[in-house]
Amino acid sequence: MKITKVDSRVLRLPFTYPLKPETQALATIVTIDTDDGISGHAMSVYAMPYAIRDFINFEVKPLIEGMDPMRIEQIRSEVLWNLSTKAFTGVFSNASSLLDIALWDIKGKFSNQPIWKMLGGCNEVLPVYITFGLGSYNIEELVTVAKTLLDMGQTRLKMVVAASSQPTMNEVMGRPTEDDINIDIERVGAVRDAIGDKVELMIDANKCATLPQALKLAKALEQFDLTWFEDPVVQSDSRLMAQLRKDCNIPIAAGSTGTNDLIHYREFIMNGSVDILQPNVRDIGGYTGGMKAAGMAQAFNIPLNMGGNWPHINMHLHAGVPNGGRIEFHWQGWKIIEQYFDGAPLPDNGQVVLPETPGLGFNPKNGVIEEYTYNYPN
Numbered sequence: 297m298k299i300t301k302v303d304s305r306v307l308r309l310p311f312t313y314p315l316k317p318e319t320q321a322l323a324t325i326v327t328i329d330t331d332d333g334i335s336g337h338a339m340s341v342y343a344m345p346y347a348i349r350d351f352i353n354f355e356v357k358p359l360i361e362g363m364d365p366m367r368i369e370q371i372r373s374e375v376l377w378n379l380s381t382k383a384f385t386g387v388f389s390n391a392s393s394l395l396d397i398a399l400w401d402i403k404g405k406f407s408n409q410p411i412w413k414m415l416g417g418c419n420e421v422l423p424v425y426i427t428f429g430l431g432s433y434n435i436e437e438l439v440t441v442a443k444t445l446l447d448m449g450q451t452r453l454k455m456v457v458a459a460s461s462q463p464t465m466n467e468v469m470g471r472p473t474e475d476d477i478n479i480d481i482e483r484v485g486a487v488r489d490a491i492g493d494k495v496e497l498m499i500d501a502n503k504c505a506t507l508p509q510a511l512k513l514a515k516a517l518e519q520f521d522l523t524w525f526e527d528p529v530v531q532s533d534s535r536l537m538a539q540l541r542k543d544c545n546i547p548i549a550a551g552s553t554g555t556n557d558l559i560h561y562r563e564f565i566m567n568g569s570v571d572i573l574q575p576n577v578r579d580i581g582g583y584t585g586g587m588k589a590a591g592m593a594q595a596f597n598i599p600l601n602m603g604g605n606w607p608h609i610n611m612h613l614h615a616g617v618p619n620g621g622r623i624e625f626h627w628q629g630w631k632i633i634e635q636y637f638d639g640a641p642l643p644d645n646g647q648v649v650l651p652e653t654p655g656l657g658f659n660p661k662n663g664v665i666e667e668y669t670y671n672y673p674n
Contacts (some may be wrong), residue, residue, distance in 0.1 A: 396582020415616025429455020552604025
């Protein structure tokens with residue numbers, strides 16, 4: 297079997313957050329075709345979507361067309377050593393992750409097995425949590441959405457902190473002021489009061505807080521029995537997270553969006569920075585990189601949970617390995633896949649059942665790629 301075509305596009309996909317007007321996400325999708333008639337795909341939302349698309353179409357495409365899609369490590373090695381031996385993060389790692397996921401989709405379809413079984417098949421049912429608490433929600437809106445999710449049977453919730461009241465990216469990232477941090481403390485307290493003590497609650501600063509801001513949040517929020525504090529400081533600085541971890545009682549989680557090489561996991565572990573590791577296959581190198589990250593977590597007995605959005609691709613990793621954990625159904629990624637793809641599994645009463653369909657188990661609906669392809673306006 298040979299790769300005959302590689303195509304990447306940016307899709308502009310409308311969707312809606314609860315209580316918010318319709319918005320759009322710019323998603324990068326890659327499709328890999330083979331001479332056996334099997335195609336694999338992968339999609340996620342990143343910063344710099346056009347750069348990722350163009351890197352795949354103009355540099356990766358001519359390199360890997362004609363190669364055997366089953367030899368995934370060979371393709372990864374060729375792309376690295378021919379295109380980006382020094383600049384192996386950012387656009388390169390995002391593109392490489394999408395390619396790896398699409399190749400595993402092909403491998404699963406060729407083998408007539410879902411990816412999670414090919415990765416080990418340990419867990420056919422996984423616990424889920426819902427990320428809902430946007431930085432732009434006021435307290436009343438937060439409580440309303442949280443109660444709606446409880447009525448849907450969800451028992452684990454995560455909300456955004458340190459995003460500021462006017463987030464600059466995807467409703468979850470911004471430059472928080474001291475007033476924003478104080479308001480976040482009120483927001484978390486209000487949600488905890490509304491949902492009660494039996495529902496798990498997590499917070500995520502998305503790498504936006506300084507160490508003093510993160511420490512202020514952590515000390516004030518310890519009373520609310522939080523399951524974890526995710527990406528608490530700028531750039532997931534391993535030394536700063538280690539200091540925060542020593543000074544607070546909330547478990548520290550990191551390793552998802554933007555953590556795109558195993559070197560980061562080594563530093564998290566060796567610096568004693570985290571209680572929970574969160575590899576995301578859209579960043580760490582697809583399933584090939586994700587399996588290695590999961591192995592590192594297992595070797596050091598550090599719990600594994602998902603973070604960083606896009607549950608439908610990540611659930612395969614956690615279902616495959618023995619130390620797989622909770623799957624994050626972030627509203628954006630959850631609803632986009634549900635709306636524009638066929639066959640996507642959905643969260644139900646706090647859990648998700650893995651698909652038995654070969655490969656990823658879900659595919660773009662007919663006409664979606666052509667209808668929503670978006671080229672940056674001149």
